[in-house]
Amino acid sequence: MSPAKQITFYTAAYSPYSHRVQLALDEAGAQYKIHEFGKSKGSKPEWYYTINPLGKIPSITYGGPDVPSDQPSAESEKLSESIALLEFIADIYPEANLLPDNPVLRAKARRVISLYENYVHDAFKAAVFLGQPYEGLLQALSKFQSALPPTGFAVEQYSIADCAVAPFLVRMMVFFRRGLGGYTYEEGEKVRQALAGEEYARFRTYIQDVTEHPSFRVGWDEDDQIELWKDHPAFKRSKTTQAHT
Ligand SMILES: N[C@@H](CCC(=O)N[C@@H](CS)C(=O)NCC(=O)O)C(=O)O
Numbered sequence: 721m722s723p724a725k726q727i728t729f730y731t732a733a734y735s736p737y738s739h740r741v742q743l744a745l746d747e748a749g750a751q752y753k754i755h756e757f758g759k760s761k762g763s764k765p766e767w768y769y770t771i772n773p774l775g776k777i778p779s780i781t782y783g784g785p786d787v788p789s790d791q792p793s794a795e796s797e798k799l800s801e802s803i804a805l806l807e808f809i810a811d812i813y814p815e816a817n818l819l820p821d822n823p824v825l826r827a828k829a830r831r832v833i834s835l836y837e838n839y840v841h842d843a844f845k846a847a848v849f850l851g852q853p854y855e856g857l858l859q860a861l862s863k864f865q866s867a868l869p870p871t872g873f874a875v876e877q878y879s880i881a882d883c884a885v886a887p888f889l890v891r892m893m894v895f896f897r898r899g900l901g902g903y904t905y906e907e908g909e910k911v912r913q914a915l916a917g918e919e920y921a922r923f924r925t926y927i928q929d930v931t932e933h934p935s936f937r938v939g940w941d942e943d944d945q946i947e948l949w950k951d952h953p954a955f956k957r958s959k960t961t962q963a964h965t
Contacts, residue, residue, distance in 0.1 A: 723812050725784075726781075726782070726783065726784065726785075726786050727753070727780055728752065728754075728780065728792075728796075729741065729753065729780055730757065730771060730777050730781075730789070731754060731755070731756060731757070732757040732761075732777055733756065733759075733939075733944065733948060734759060734761075734945070734948040734949060736891055737776075737778055737802040737887075738777050738778035738802070739886075739887035740778070740802045740803075740883050741778045741780070741806065742778075743883040743887070743935050743936060744805070744806050744809040744818055744880060744883045745809060746938055747816055747818060747883065748809055748813035748815075748816035748818065749813075749816070750809070753789055754789075755789035757777060763775060765790070767792065770792060770798070776800065778800065778802055778805060779799065780798075780800070780805055781793070781798055782796060782799055783795065783796050784796030803884060806833075806883055807880065809880075810879075810880050817877060817879075818883070819879055819880055820875055820876065820879060825876060825877075825879075828867075829874060829875045829879045829880060830881070832864075832868070832881040832885065833884045833885070835867055836885045836889075837884075839863060839864065840857075840861065840885075840888075843860040844892050847903065847911070848895055848896075848901040848902065849901070849952075851901065851902030851903045851904075854907055858911070858914050858915075862919065862920070862923075864923070865920065865922050865926070868922060868926055870922070871925070873926075873930070874926075878933060882930050882933070886930040886931070886933075889927060889930075890927060890930065890931055890940075891945065891949075893915070893927055894945060895949070896908060897912065900949060900950060901955060902955060
């Protein structure tokens with residue numbers, strides 16, 4: 721599947737926001753050119769700010785002539801913000817059914833994205849990156865879980881909701897399993913035990929389903945992600961010296 725127009729995708733392997741967009745592009749069978757920024761975060765070359773004034777990834781150029789990715793054409797559309805990009809990909813590849821036709825399911829897919837963005841994300845960052853009390857994260861995940869249908873993806877079919885949340889939730893599970901974070905060993909153990917319990921059984925099957933989905937498996941390597949994230953400043957434990965591996 722391919723619209724007539726060129727797509728160049730600006731991304732980096734560590735970036736969960738970019739991973740969202742990659743999942744949608746791959747799910748749609750899109751043909752696209754990749755510009756990979758590599759491991760180091762921080763300021764981007766000047767030309768990139770003509771694509772995304774914030775200098776953040778992901779971004780897409782759409783249409784215009786086929787040019788080198790570091791010489792964007794004035795004729796292409798410059799698009800960014802991962803959720804807007806997911807909606808855009810769903811719009812230009814309607815055959816991929818990334819948003820259900822049924823308005824109720826469309827609303828449910830968007831609700832799952834909104835729940836993640838507005839409730840889970842900050843709790844995840846607080847617990848993992850800032851080493852703040854983890855109870856808020858467990859509560860947020862419990863509420864998130866209750867918005868899921870009894871089985872399968874976030875709505876009946878694989879959708880932009882799964883693309884939006886999987887890159888963060890799967891990384892979160894990996895970070896806790898591998899002991900990467902600003903929490904102590906004991907705190908990490910409590911989260912691991914809670915998430916292994918009956919109360920989070922539905923959340924676990926959801927994580928398993930999205931991780932095993934073909935477009936997620938392409939390009940996902942847990943060890944590579946650990947390599948990319950392990951030196952993150954927030955992961956240098958100040959609360960304890962013991963790491964769980
Ligand atoms: N709201 C933006 C957030 C994008 C974002 O924060 N991206 C991070 C990477 S995951 C970034 O570009 N950080 C600056 C950098 O890496 O230099 C979106 O949804 O696309």
